Amino acid sequence: QKEVEQNSGPLSVPEGAIASLNCTYSDRGSQSFFWYRQYSGKSPELIMSIYSNGDKEDGRFTAQLNKASQYVSLLIRDSQPSDSATYLCAVYNNNDMRFGAGTRLTVKP
Amino acid sequence: EPEVTQTPSHQVTQMGQEVILRCVPISNHLYFYWYRQILGQKVEFLVSFYNNEISEKSEIFDDQFSVERPDGSNFTLKIRSTKLEDSAMYFCASSERYNTEAFFGQGTRLTVV
Numbered sequence: 001q002k003e004v005e006q007n008s009g010p011l012s013v014p015e016g017a018i019a020s021l022n023c024t025y026s027d028r029g030s031q032s033f034f035w036y037r038q039y040s041g042k043s044p045e046l047i048m049s050i051y052s053n054g055d056k057e058d059g060r061f062t063a064q065l066n067k068a069s070q071y072v073s074l075l076i077r078d079s080q081p082s083d084s085a086t087y088l089c090a091v092y093n094n095n096d097m098r099f100g101a102g103t104r105l106t107v108k109p
Numbered sequence: 110e111p112e113v114t115q116t117p118s119h120q121v122t123q124m125g126q127e128v129i130l131r132c133v134p135i136s137n138h139l140y141f142y143w144y145r146q147i148l149g150q151k152v153e154f155l156v157s158f159y160n161n162e163i164s165e166k167s168e169i170f171d172d173q174f175s176v177e178r179p180d181g182s183n184f185t186l187k188i189r190s191t192k193l194e195d196s197a198m199y200f201c202a203s204s205e206r207y208n209t210e211a212f213f214g215q216g217t218r219l220t221v222v
Contacts, residue, residue: 032208032209042215043213043214044200046210046212049209049210088152093208094164094208095140095157095159095208096164096165097142097154098154099144099153100151101150
């Protein structure tokens with residue numbers, strides 16, 4: 001069974017703070033890892049992809065991957081109210097990409 | 110910017126009827142996917158498709174479902190004999206290469222009454 005686990009939240013942070021989102025996965029053969037953002041009633045929107053262990057930074061976002069621990073995380077620096085959404089962790093292996101249930105983030109002005 | 114396009118945006122059907130959901134993936138993409146999301150629940154993988162055949166399918170994708178690429182641009186999901194529990198948002202996605210990021214269409218909301 002290919003499980004992707006996320007803390008469902010809600011996670012609430014003040015504007016300007018760092019939001020930290022976590023994800024674990026069960027399939028050790030997983031090869032690619034993604035973070036998507038989903039606003040209510042909308043489709044998932046890609047934020048970050050990460051393929052190898054370590055950190056990857058893109059603007060205010062940093063993704064971290066630890067394959068030995070089967071753990072992926074997303075840090076959002078200088079959080080803005082517009083970052084309020086559900087963040088989905090996705091794990092990919094052999095044309096099969098599975099999503100976690102998502103963490104709902106609220107950024108309070 | 111290229112995008113995945115899905116039609117219709119909303120479909121209402123009677124229980125037991127067949128529906129076809131349509132998608133136009135991004136033009137140079139080779140891998141195609143269908144996902145569904147029941148209201149308030151997680152995004153669930155249904156099927157992936159490459160080189161005119163199914164690559165992977167989930168436990169959800171049973172004989173009630175089928176996919177097809179009838180021409181060079183469209184990718185369809187057929188649901189036979191719909192049930193009330195098939196009511197959900199259905200998302201199509203595509204990716205350019207193997208195991209790379211997938212881009213999603215805006216979704217088709219299917220309501221079975």
